[in-house]
Amino acid sequence: MNAPASGGLNSIPALLARNVAQHGNKPAYREKEFGIWQSWTWSEAAAEIDALAAGFLTLGANAGDHIAITGRNRPALYWAMVAAQKAGCVPVPLYADAAAEEIAYALDHCGARFVVAGDQEQVDKIADIRDQLHELDHVIYLDGRGLRKYDHTHMTSYADLQEAGRKADQTAEIEKRTAALGPDDKCVMLYTSGTTGRPKGVVLSNTNVIETSRNSAEFDHLKAGDEVLAYLPMAWVGDFIFSIGQAMWTGFCVNCPESAETMHTDLREIGPTYFFAPPRVFEQQLTNVMIRMEDAGRFKKWLFDKYMKVGREIGPRILDGEKVSGMEWLQYRLADWLVIGPLKNTLGLSRVRVGYTAGEAIGPEIFDFYRALGINLKQLYGQTEATVFITQQPDGEVRSDTVGVPSPGVELKIAENGEVFYRSPGVFVEYYKNPESTASTKDAEGWVATGDAGFIEEGTGHLRIIDRAKDVGKMASGALFAPKYVENKLKFYPDILEAVVFGADRDYCTAFINIDLTAVGNWAERNNIAYSSYQELSQHPRVLETIRAHVAEVNKSVAADEMLAGCQVHRFLVLHKELDADDGEMTRTRKVRRRIVEEKFDDLIAALYGGKSEIYTETEVTYEDGRKGKITATLAICDAVVDASAQVAAE
Amino acid sequence: MKDTVEPYITDDGRTIGGVLMDMRNITLRFGGVEAIKDISFDIREGEIRAIIGPNGAGKSSMLNVISGFYNPQEGEVWFRGEKRPPMKPYQVARLGIARTFQNIALFEGMTVLDNIMTGRLTHMKSGMFWQALWVGRAEAEEVENRARVERIIDFLEIQAIRKTPVGRLPYGLKKRVELARALAADPKLLLLDEPMAGMNVEEKEDMSRFILDVNDEFGTTIALIEHDMGVVMDLSDRVVVMDYGRKIGDGTPDEVRGNQEVIDAYLGVAHD
Numbered sequence: 001m002n003a004p005a006s007g008g009l010n011s012i013p014a015l016l017a018r019n020v021a022q023h024g025n026k027p028a029y030r031e032k033e034f035g036i037w038q039s040w041t042w043s044e045a046a047a048e049i050d051a052l053a054a055g056f057l058t059l060g061a062n063a064g065d066h067i068a069i070t071g072r073n074r075p076a077l078y079w080a081m082v083a084a085q086k087a088g089c090v091p092v093p094l095y096a097d098a099a100a101e102e103i104a105y106a107l108d109h110c111g112a113r114f115v116v117a118g119d120q121e122q123v124d125k126i127a128d129i130r131d132q133l134h135e136l137d138h139v140i141y142l143d144g145r146g147l148r149k150y151d152h153t154h155m156t157s158y159a160d161l162q163e164a165g166r167k168a169d170q171t172a173e174i175e176k177r178t179a180a181l182g183p184d185d186k187c188v189m190l191y192t193s194g195t196t197g198r199p200k201g202v203v204l205s206n207t208n209v210i211e212t213s214r215n216s217a218e219f220d221h222l223k224a225g226d227e228v229l230a231y232l233p234m235a236w237v238g239d240f241i242f243s244i245g246q247a248m249w250t251g252f253c254v255n256c257p258e259s260a261e262t263m264h265t266d267l268r269e270i271g272p273t274y275f276f277a278p279p280r281v282f283e284q285q286l287t288n289v290m291i292r293m294e295d296a297g298r299f300k301k302w303l304f305d306k307y308m309k310v311g312r313e314i315g316p317r318i319l320d321g322e323k324v325s326g327m328e329w330l331q332y333r334l335a336d337w338l339v340i341g342p343l344k345n346t347l348g349l350s351r352v353r354v355g356y357t358a359g360e361a362i363g364p365e366i367f368d369f370y371r372a373l374g375i376n377l378k379q380l381y382g383q384t385e386a387t388v389f390i391t392q393q394p395d396g397e398v399r400s401d402t403v404g405v406p407s408p409g410v411e412l413k414i415a416e417n418g419e420v421f422y423r424s425p426g427v428f429v430e431y432y433k434n435p436e437s438t439a440s441t442k443d444a445e446g447w448v449a450t451g452d453a454g455f456i457e458e459g460t461g462h463l464r465i466i467d468r469a470k471d472v473g474k475m476a477s478g479a480l481f482a483p484k485y486v487e488n489k490l491k492f493y494p495d496i497l498e499a500v501v502f503g504a505d506r507d508y509c510t511a512f513i514n515i516d517l518t519a520v521g522n523w524a525e526r527n528n529i530a531y532s533s534y535q536e537l538s539q540h541p542r543v544l545e546t547i548r549a550h551v552a553e554v555n556k557s558v559a560a561d562e563m564l565a566g567c568q569v570h571r572f573l574v575l576h577k578e579l580d581a582d583d584g585e586m587t588r589t590r591k592v593r594r595r596i597v598e599e600k601f602d603d604l605i606a607a608l609y610g611g612k613s614e615i616y617t618e619t620e621v622t623y624e625d626g627r628k629g630k631i632t633a634t635l636a637i638c639d640a641v642v643d644a645s646a647q648v649a650a651e
Numbered sequence: 652m653k654d655t656v657e658p659y660i661t662d663d664g665r666t667i668g669g670v671l672m673d674m675r676n677i678t679l680r681f682g683g684v685e686a687i688k689d690i691s692f693d694i695r696e697g698e699i700r701a702i703i704g705p706n707g708a709g710k711s712s713m714l715n716v717i718s719g720f721y722n723p724q725e726g727e728v729w730f731r732g733e734k735r736p737p738m739k740p741y742q743v744a745r746l747g748i749a750r751t752f753q754n755i756a757l758f759e760g761m762t763v764l765d766n767i768m769t770g771r772l773t774h775m776k777s778g779m780f781w782q783a784l785w786v787g788r789a790e791a792e793e794v795e796n797r798a799r800v801e802r803i804i805d806f807l808e809i810q811a812i813r814k815t816p817v818g819r820l821p822y823g824l825k826k827r828v829e830l831a832r833a834l835a836a837d838p839k840l841l842l843l844d845e846p847m848a849g850m851n852v853e854e855k856e857d858m859s860r861f862i863l864d865v866n867d868e869f870g871t872t873i874a875l876i877e878h879d880m881g882v883v884m885d886l887s888d889r890v891v892v893m894d895y896g897r898k899i900g901d902g903t904p905d906e907v908r909g910n911q912e913v914i915d916a917y918l919g920v921a922h923d
Contacts, residue, residue, distance in 0.1 A: 033805070034798065034801035034802060034804075034805055035797075035801040035804065035810075035813065036801075145806070145864070145868065146864055146867070146868075148664075148867070148868075149663060149664040149867075258810045259808070259810050259811060261810070261811035262810050262811045265811070265814075
């Protein structure tokens with residue numbers, strides 16, 4: 001690897017010391033408490049951290065010990081992570097909402113000797129599992145409410161520990177341990193969420209974190225004076241990079257909300273300049289705005305529609321630095337003054353300079369909405385093993401269907417089967433106590449498999465993720481088959497709740513579609529369409545017509561993609577029941593279980609590939625109390641409009 | 652045991668002190684109807700005291716006697732070792748007794764914050780004139796009282812609705828706001844009139860936790876009326892059972908549960 005350009009700043013504590021020297025009196029952390037934004041400067045934060053680090057030493061913390069941290073985002077917990085590092089220990093943030101067994105697994109796996117817990121809820125969880133944890137020595141709690149009567153032989157409050165630390169003179173020992181932190185030492189250990197099998201402890205080194213923070217901060221010109229809102233789980237790698245890595249590297253201020261429920265109010269009060277949110281947060285905000293506009297007076301609605309249209313046309317172009325005519329500029333200013341500005345203010349996004357979303361596909365209309373407001377919303381693609389960043393979108397090259405170009409320092413490689421591999425300074429050290437998994441994920445040359453299939457777009461160099469690698473197949477013609485890619489496009493329509501696309505080893509693709517009862521039911525009500533059941537509504541000719549139009553549009557957009565043109569949906573049917581976790585058709589986190597759906601509805605799939613125009617079917621369903629029943633239905637099978645131009649070109 | 656009782660420590664480590672309020676031979680009549688017949692009981696410092704009984708047993712009347720809203724025809728009310736003369740409700744409030752109501756009595760158009768601030772009224776000394784001008788002591792007082800109120804908002808976890816008008820809140824939250832307002836008065840004795848009425852299981856659990864926490868954290872003495880037997884038995888240190896205006900039982904939840912008269916009157920007839 002090249003010599004790191006971080007200038008001898010090899011650890012988070014080293015960065016902290018630099019920030020104290022450079023920005024000593026500037027705010028480093030804020031938290032809303034008792035209705036007021038309390039703030040701490042870098043010097044004050046460093047003093048708190050030192051006291052806690054000394055406290056850890058008085059408890060007998062040895063260099064290399066793991067210190068688990070669990071609770072909602074609060075400055076004191078961020079300090080606990082840095083204090084752990086100053087004491088030569090490794091912080092292990094855990095998900096605050098994890099169940100006791102999950103926490104037990106992680107604590108046992110990492111052999112944590114100390115836990116810093118946010119409040120009684122977390123302390124209780126640990127108390128439940130304490131007898132399974134032989135290495136756990138001491139619990140430190142932050143909010144003492146309800147804990148007064150607990151047995152304190154192995155428990156101390158955060159403030160008391162700091163006090164003990166201040167009294168005991170540990171400065172020399174702390175300095176020694178802090179100075180010993182090298183670039184290859186462990187910076188943090190983060191547990192992956194573990195959708196498949198047991199969670200794995202991802203070990204990140206100081207170099208991983210600092211290099212990645214440096215690269216990404218430079219990429220987006222982050223600097224001291226920026227503001228972020230820290231509201232995503234502290235155990236998630238993204239939060240660690242945004243709220244600790246980048247904050248320490250650039251010296252910007254981390255703001256913690258008062259509680260999870262006040263996040264939107266706090267967002268508005270702080271007005272962050274750098275903001276990250278998963279697609280569902282943006283989706284929820286947009287839905288709220290739209291619902292409230294539906295209820296607004298006619299004039300306001302008219303004003304909103306008119307100027308949002310202007311925003312949609314001109315906003316993204318201004319963002320991308322394209323030239324707009326004087327007239328257009330003037331129109332946008334007017335829209336900004338009347339609608340866009342106030343709306344952004346309400347959403348708390350007035351000052352956002354850089355906004356990111358990641359995690360899942362974001363609907364183009366959601367994306368366009370925020371870009372129309374002039375919010376520089378971009379996508380990134382990453383994972384814990386990469387210390388977040390694999391690709392990200394540069395300013396001026398933002399689209400909803402790509403995840404951007406490789407982040408600085410990242411190399412990409414697409415394998416034969418389409419799987420994306422990367423190599424970067426952020427590549428993790430290892431999975432803790434799990435050499436087999438480390439070896440199967442990371443090869444000797446440092447390439448890491450993402451498990452996602454994708455391709456690099458010709459011309460722009462942007463990466464496009466199409467699906468999980470294991471779901472991607474080939475059609476009979478040899479064309480690429482990526483069901484999720486098409487399903488996501490279908491699901492962006494509010495009418496469509498779920499879609500399952502078939503086509504592996506077939507001549508053409510077909511689809512099952514689930515309508516969204518809320519959206520379609522609402523539409524039926526407005527159009528005076530009577531229905532007595534989900535089943536009846538799903539087979540209503542006008543509903544089928546609407547879905548047919550959606551499928552045709554999706555086909556058109558799929559056809560625009562040369563590589564995926566074969567994935568157009570030729571025939572589809574609307575299912576008579578919602579896919580349900582109780583029937584085993586979905587996971588509890590609402591992901592479709594493709595194999596089970598395929599087996600259960602094999603008669604329907606046969607009909608889609610046969611020439612029939614309707615099919616009679618019987619389906620077993622499980623009610624919530626566990627009883628089983630049977631529903632019967634005759635389903636119409638519809639032919640979809642296929643974009644022929646691309647079809648010809650592909651063949 | 653009237654005036655000399657030994658403080659003791661409960662199983663969960665709270666200290667129960669001397670007698671805070673002593674009701675001696677209270678009889679309350681409305682015309683010819685005797686709502687309360689010769690009832691005596693005491694409330695000790697730091698305890699959670701429940702009054703239970705079937706509909707029409709006289710529970711609310713009893714609470715109204717404690718709060719000074721009704722003056723009993725016979726009997727004496729002793730508070731903190733002194734006999735309490737008949738008083739106006741605001742005088743009782745100044746003594747350090749605060750209450751919540753069975754059918755929520757909040758100012759619907761005002762925000763949660765403003766509602767809770769009204770609970771601090773007895774602690775504000777500056778007059779309307781100075782408050783309107785917002786100078787001198789008025790400002791300092793407001794800041795100080797707001798800080799107190801914010802502690803309570805934090806304690807009851809209602810930060811998210813701080814600025815929401817009370818009228819827009821669901822029932823369970825309104826109950827919590829009412830508790831907040833009563834707490835804002837820094838009461839020595841907190842009276843809760845059916846704090847869980849009309850709540851779902853989850854709201855009841857939340858409310859129970861808050862009642863216990865208030866008692867534990869602020870050491871507030873609490874007297875409550877409640878219908879939900881499960882809640883009463885779990886929450887309270889001692890229970891008074893009333894039926895047709897008479898006291899038919901008094902003691903710890905276990906003692907009361909085993910009392911045959913109580914079982915017959917309220918819990919249903921025991922089967923062999």
